[in-house]
Amino acid sequence: MNESGKILVLNYKFNNTETLLALLISGNRLKKAKVCGESELMDIYKGKVVSVSKPINACFVNYKDNKQCFLSLDEKKDLKAGDEITIQIVREAMGSKLPTATLSLSIPGKYLILAYNKPGVNFSGKLSMKEKHVLKHLLSETEIFTERENSPFGVIIRTNSASLTDSDEIIREYESLKQKMEEIVSYSDKRTCYSLLFKEQNDYIKFINDAYESEYDEIITDDPEIYKSVNESNPTKSVRFYDDERLSLSKLYSLDSKISEALGSRIWLKSGGWISIQSTTALTAIDVNSGKFEGKNKNQSEMIAKINKEAADEIMNQLILRNLSGIIVVDFINIKDNEEEKEFIGYLKELARKDPVKCEIVDMTKLGLVEITRKKISKTLKEQFGYETD
Structure with missing residues (x-):
């Protein structure tokens, strides 16, 4: 099987229920997964303030079929019950927590995000300094930069823009998003x-x-309607319709075992070690174990460094795949040397910078626990599949 990355969109039977999945598979490994449904994330509504709570510096807004969301008063201090406002859902409801809304409207595209009342041009933090310089040179004479004076629109250049060799596609997207925002x-x-x-x-x-x-x-998809829809969205990569009746798309990519592992609590490492992931409503605890590592009798410091580094790579992959967020505490194998500890924390921070979601390596405690925070935006993969957090 081709080792390059593939995005699959298919109907998958999970617990005897048809579930529409979008998956990214690379090197025969599941890297990202999304249970597709009727999400409200980034939708924009005309809402009404129903109550204001000064002690928590927030108000509650009805926006759809008596549904309610949470809005911080940091965005507008003088809101009062009865005010009609335009809001955007920026975080899904999770557990007993209401969805979170903002007054700062934005529309995401593939190459940029268009924001209203936030003038200026900014670049994704995932872009390197060289990539930012190249893009600025590429776009400096386009409307993205020349229209900034007195414009109510701001632009964030996304990471995918680094693949562009000319400005045509991003300008088309900019004009399309601007028209949508003007209409709204x-x-x-x-x-x-x-x-x-x-x-x-x-x-x-x-x-x-x-x-x-x-x-x-x-x-790749095995659904003709999805095939048509994806093609109509002007994808930059080829779209293939899979129709082999002898072997389903899910069987071809062994999705049963891949999804089972993504929902499980233990992940084996190539070294023979393993990591355990346990999530609660308060935090996610991750434990790194040396297991049956073959290098046990060799230099112990090298063994620990190898397992911890391999575990760090896998943990960052799992945070993205499982969409784990909030407070994450990792118990790596104990590092005794201060310099090695600093070097390892630096390595973790480099990995965190590649996360598409804001992820911060806070520190290592005196007990050797690494504290991580990751921004909450949407449900974890287990919650998407219908599991409740313990």
Whole structure:
């Protein structure tokens, strides 16, 4: 099987229920996964403030079918009950927590994010200084830079822009997003309360757009309607319709075992060690074990360094795959040398910078536990599959 990355979009039977999945597979390993459904994330609504709570510096807004969301008063101090406002859902409801909304509207594309009332041009922190310099030179004479004076629109150049060799595609996207935002702003005051003003692209199109172009070379689906939809979204990679009746797409890529591992608590490492992942509502605890590592009788310091480094790589992969967020505590194998500890923390921070979601390596405690925080945006993979957090 081809070792290059593939994005699969297919209906998969899980617990006797058909589930639409979008998956990124690379080197025969599952790297990212999304259960596709009716998500409200990034949708824009006309809402109404129903109550204001000064002690928590927030208000509660009704926005759809008596659904309610949370909005911080840091965005607008003088809001009061009865005010009609335009909001965007920026974090899904999780457990007993309401969705989180913002007044700062933005529309994401593949190459850029267009923001309203946030003028200026910024670059994704995932881009290198060289990539930022090349893109600035490529775009400096385009509308993205020349329209900034007195413009209400701001632009964030996304990581995928690094693959561009000319400005045509990103300018087309900029014009399209700008037109959408102008329409939203112009008719928001005229629409009735609880109206949906903007619907984000369906989950599998968003999954494709959010994937780094360097991660995959082909999109594959076995559903004719999805095949048509993906092609109509102007993908930059080839789209293949899979129709082999002898071997299903899920069997071809051994999805049963891959998904089972992604939902399980133990992951084996090539060295013979393993990591254990346990999530609760408060935090995620990850334990690194040397297991049956073959180098036990060799230099112990080298053994620990090798297992910890391999575990660090796998843990960062698992955070992305499982969409783990909030407080994460990792018990690596004890590092006794201070310089080796500093070097290892530096290595972890380099890995964290590659995460598409904001991820911070806080520190290593005196007990040798590494503290990590990762921004909460949407449900974990287990929650998407219907499991409750312990």
